[in-house]
Amino acid sequence: MAPTSPISKGPQDPALFPWSQERLDFATAQANPFPRYGAAINSAASREGDVYMIGGLVNGTNVKGDLWIIEGGNSPPSCYPVQTTAEGPGPRVGHASLLVGNAFIVFGGDTKVEENDVLDDTLYLLNTCAYIVRMSLNTWTDST
Numbered sequence: 001m002a003p004t005s006p007i008s009k010g011p012q013d014p015a016l017f018p019w020s021q022e023r024l025d026f027a028t029a030q031a032n033p034f035p036r037y038g039a040a041i042n043s044a045a046s047r048e049g050d051v052y053m054i055g056g057l058v059n060g061t062n063v064k065g066d067l068w069i070i071e072g073g074n075s076p077p078s079c080y081p082v083q084t085t086a087e088g089p090g091p092r093v094g095h096a097s098l099l100v101g102n103a104f105i106v107f108g109g110d111t112k113v114e115e116n117d118v119l120d121d122t123l124y125l126l127n128t129c130a131y132i133v134r135m136s137l138n139t140w141t142d143s144t
Contacts, residue, residue, distance in 0.1 A: 022075075022076055022077055023076050024070065024076065024077050024078065024079045025074070025076045025077065025078045025079070026078075026079055026080070027078070027079075027080040027081075031079070031080055031081060032079075033053065033058075033066070033068045033079070033081070035058075036053075036056040036057065036058055036064075037056055037057045037058075037060075037093070038055070038056045038057050038093035038094045038095075038109075039053050039054065039055050039056025039064075039093075040053070040054050040055060040056075040095045040096055040097035040106060040109070041053045041097065042097055042098060042099035042104060043098070043099075044099060045072055045099075046099060046128065048071075048073050049071065049072035049073035049077075050069055050070065050071055050072065050073070050128070051069070051070040051072060052067065052068070052069055052070075052082075052097070052099065052104045052126070052128070053067070053068040053069075053070065054066070054067045054068070054088075054089065054095075054097060054104075054106055055089065055091060055092045055093060055095060055106075055109065056093055057093045063091040063092065063093050063110075063113075064091055065088070065089055065090045065091035065092060066081055067081065067082045067084065067088065067126070068080065068081055068082065069082050084126070088106075088124055088126065089106050089120070089122075089124045090111060090120065091111070091113075092108075092109035092110060092111045092120070093109055093110050094108075094109045094110050095107065095108045095109025095110075096108055096109070099128070102127060102128045102129040103125045103126065103127065103128070104125070104126040104128055105123065105124065105125050105126075106123075106124040106125075106126070107122075107123050107124070108120075108121075
C-alpha cells in the first residue's frame with residue numbers, strides 16, 4: 001500500500017517516501033509569489049491548515065511586504081494574496097513570524113531602502129480570525 005500525504009490524504013509515489021509532493025493551486029497565473037527569498041512563514045499551520053507568508057526578496061532586487069495565504073486544508077492546496085484594510089508591515093527581508101492562536105506576528109528584518117533609513121522595530125499582529133469570518137474585516141494591529 002502506498003503511503004499517504006497528510007495534506008491531501010491521497011496516495012503518493014512510494015519512491016518519494018517519506019517526502020510527498022503537492023502542487024499549489026494559484027487563483028490566477030499572475031498570483032504566484034514564488035520564487036522568493038527571505039520571506040517569513042509561520043512554522044506551524046493553523047488549525048484549519050493555513051500558512052501565512054509575508055515579504056521577502058523577489059527576482060533578486062524587489063523587496064516585498066505583501067501577505068499571502070496557503071490553504072493547506074484543500075486538495076490541491078490553494079495560494080492567493082490577502083489584502084488587509086489597514087497598513088501592515090512594510091517591505092522587508094529576513095524577518096521572523098509566528099502564528100499564536102489567531103495572531104500572525106511579524107517582527108524585524110531588513111527594512112532599509114536608503115543607507116540612512118532607520119530599521120523598523122515594531123511588532124505587528126494580524127488577527128487571522130477576522131480574515132476567516134469576513135475578509136473585509138481583516139486588519140493589522142500595531143502593538144505600539
